Amino acid sequence: MAQEKEESALYEKDGEKYYVVDGHVHFWNASPENWVEGQEEYAKGWIECFYAYHELGPPEWHWSMEKYQKYSEEDMMKDLFEEGYVDKAIFLPTNLREWYKDGFNTTEANAVLAEKYPDKFILNTTFDPREGSEGLKVFEEKVNRYGCKGVKLYTAEWMNDSKGWTLADPEAEPYLEKCMELGVTNIHVHKGPTIWPLTKDAFDVKDVDVAATNFPGLTFIIEHVGLPRIEDFCFMATQEPNVWGGLSVVLGALMHSRPRFFARVMGELLFWVGEDKLTFSSDYALWSPKWILEGFVDWDYPEGHEFDDFPRLSTEGKKKILGLNAARLYDIEVPAELQVAATA
Amino acid sequence: MIPNRATVLDALSGVRDPELDEPITDLKFVASLEIEDGTVSVSLRLPTYYCAPNFAYLMVADAREALLSVDGVEEARVVLDDHYASREINGGVNGGRGFARSFPGQTEGDTLDELRGIFRRKSFVSRQEQLCRSLIREGRSPQDLAGMRLGEAREDSTFEKYLERRSELGIDTSPDAPLVVDPDGKRITRATVVEHLRFASTVRTSLEGNAELCTGLLAVRYGITDREEETA
Numbered sequence: 001m002a003q004e005k006e007e008s009a010l011y012e013k014d015g016e017k018y019y020v021v022d023g024h025v026h027f028w029n030a031s032p033e034n035w036v037e038g039q040e041e042y043a044k045g046w047i048e049c050f051y052a053y054h055e056l057g058p059p060e061w062h063w064s065m066e067k068y069q070k071y072s073e074e075d076m077m078k079d080l081f082e083e084g085y086v087d088k089a090i091f092l093p094t095n096l097r098e099w100y101k102d103g104f105n106t107t108e109a110n111a112v113l114a115e116k117y118p119d120k121f122i123l124n125t126t127f128d129p130r131e132g133s134e135g136l137k138v139f140e141e142k143v144n145r146y147g148c149k150g151v152k153l154y155t156a157e158w159m160n161d162s163k164g165w166t167l168a169d170p171e172a173e174p175y176l177e178k179c180m181e182l183g184v185t186n187i188h189v190h191k192g193p194t195i196w197p198l199t200k201d202a203f204d205v206k207d208v209d210v211a212a213t214n215f216p217g218l219t220f221i222i223e224h225v226g227l228p229r230i231e232d233f234c235f236m237a238t239q240e241p242n243v244w245g246g247l248s249v250v251l252g253a254l255m256h257s258r259p260r261f262f263a264r265v266m267g268e269l270l271f272w273v274g275e276d277k278l279t280f281s282s283d284y285a286l287w288s289p290k291w292i293l294e295g296f297v298d299w300d301y302p303e304g305h306e307f308d309d310f311p312r313l314s315t316e317g318k319k320k321i322l323g324l325n326a327a328r329l330y331d332i333e334v335p336a337e338l339q340v341a342a343t344a
Numbered sequence: 345m346i347p348n349r350a351t352v353l354d355a356l357s358g359v360r361d362p363e364l365d366e367p368i369t370d371l372k373f374v375a376s377l378e379i380e381d382g383t384v385s386v387s388l389r390l391p392t393y394y395c396a397p398n399f400a401y402l403m404v405a406d407a408r409e410a411l412l413s414v415d416g417v418e419e420a421r422v423v424l425d426d427h428y429a430s431r432e433i434n435g436g437v438n439g440g441r442g443f444a445r446s447f448p449g450q451t452e453g454d455t456l457d458e459l460r461g462i463f464r465r466k467s468f469v470s471r472q473e474q475l476c477r478s479l480i481r482e483g484r485s486p487q488d489l490a491g492m493r494l495g496e497a498r499e500d501s502t503f504e505k506y507l508e509r510r511s512e513l514g515i516d517t518s519p520d521a522p523l524v525v526d527p528d529g530k531r532i533t534r535a536t537v538v539e540h541l542r543f544a545s546t547v548r549t550s551l552e553g554n555a556e557l558c559t560g561l562l563a564v565r566y567g568i569t570d571r572e573e574e575t576a
Contacts, residue, residue: 045393055564228554231546
């Protein structure tokens with residue numbers, strides 16, 4: 001551990017040092033060789049959709065589509081750890097095996113890097129309650145094999161005739177109980193830009209409310225803070241101490257392209273959720289952490305009275321969001337000099 | 345009578361993206377418009393290939409209905425371009441099949457009206473907050489607002505939009521009706537008005553923020569000029 005900390009490019013600005021956890025990263029393969037035959041349009045459409053989000057970042061950070069479809073291990077290590085100031089990165093898998101032969105970004109693909117660089121990555125897995133007791137067994141095996149402390153869940157994913165599931169379903173209960181038993185305490189839930197299900201509102205966060213109440217020992221991190229239903233997320237997170245927000249799309253898609261709205265959204269999040277329950281992430285390779293991190297450390301509300309009622313964000317608050325909060329969730333050891341008083 | 349282009353566009357401007365609460369014409373979702381005798385053809389485009397198909401369906405269906413309401417329009421064809429469900433949506437709307445029958449086996453009944461209802465309520469709350477904010481800027485307190493009637497507010501465009509949303513929900517729009525009510529039409533009291541407006545302001549941030557995100561994505565996707573950020 002000590003050795004790894006010396007290798008990291010520590011982020012230091014105006015005499016302040018930051019411990020950085022990138023709370024949401026991918027190692028995906030969306031290149032045409034990996035597209036499932038007959039599903040090419042979906043596979044292509046998916047990565048093009050990601051690419052549009054990518055282009056909301058600063059132009060000097062735009063990649064070519066070819067690189068965006070498939071980037072190398074070297075790219076990732078450089079963008080995160082050499083140039084991006086990241087101390088630890090958390091892998092969250094997105095399988096999408098219906099469209100991508102080897103999957104889009106699977107636990108297995110992530111594990112190759114996580115096992116090669118154990119000091120750098122935290123590996124998470126996933127489960128789907130509709131797979132019943134068989135799935136539960138597979139989930140437990142993966143947790144035991146990879147030592148996961150978290151999962152990434154997609155409640156809107158289809159399976160056969162089912163158009164999604166919810167965390168409040170009876171089928172989800174044994175899985176959440178298993179999470180408690182195995183110490184998989186970080187439940188990352190994708191409630192953000194998505195496609196399915198068709199009729200229901202796929203962004204509905206009510207089910208998280210139920211699960212968070214029933215499982216106070218688990219922390220539910222709502223990735224993308226429920227965008228585009230940020231208000232529903234805020235009203236819920238303010239009542240549930242174990243509901244947090246992951247900032248990836250807010251930072252990557254709004255901070256550069258819509259600074260005033262970014263400020264309003266941040267203001268709302270700070271008001272309702274608070275600086276102790278928000279986590280930074282780049283969603284790499286949606287975006288690269290370097291510009292987001294630098295921008296966020298320098299960030300303050302723009303001129304204008306519309307921001308007057310929002311809580312201010314201090315350097316301490318930024319330190320929490322950039323790494324100390326996630327370090328708490330994942331028991332990451334942070335050197336004393338990088339702590340702030342409240343979380344030490 | 346051949347329908348006039350301006351009239352047709354005006355009719356389209358009455359169609360809103362339910363999630364973003366803005367006209368599809370302002371959002372630049374109308375990609376093309378052709379009028380040939382009594383036949384109007386419109387193509388729509390959206391910010392991403394995977395924009396939620398339920399909302400997409402609503403917009404295509406609403407656009408077609410708006411076109412058919414214009415004098416002289418005998419036939420209206422609305423197609424959605426570059427979307428993963430273009431075929432189903434276009435066939436469904438123009439063939440009058442309805443949402444559930446356009447996606448056989450993929451939906452659980454026609455619940456689009458329910459979805460639309462949820463967003464009409466959000467839109468109502470957001471427009472009310474905008475109106476209240478402008479009244480507060482003019483020197484009124486939130487408590488004053490809780491005591492006001494509709495007839496006491498100035499009739500500007502912010503007010504008009506609020507009235508529109510109110511009547512969509514079937515809430516009383518007569519001059520004597522209380523100005524600040526919840527989406528069920530229940531009056532907000534002096535005791536709860538501050539909290540009510542605080543919630544409402546988050547709803548407004550959400551709707552407006554989504555519109556900003558979506559217009560940004562549309563600009564990137566089609567290489568069109570992005571709009572400037574509005575200041576509140």
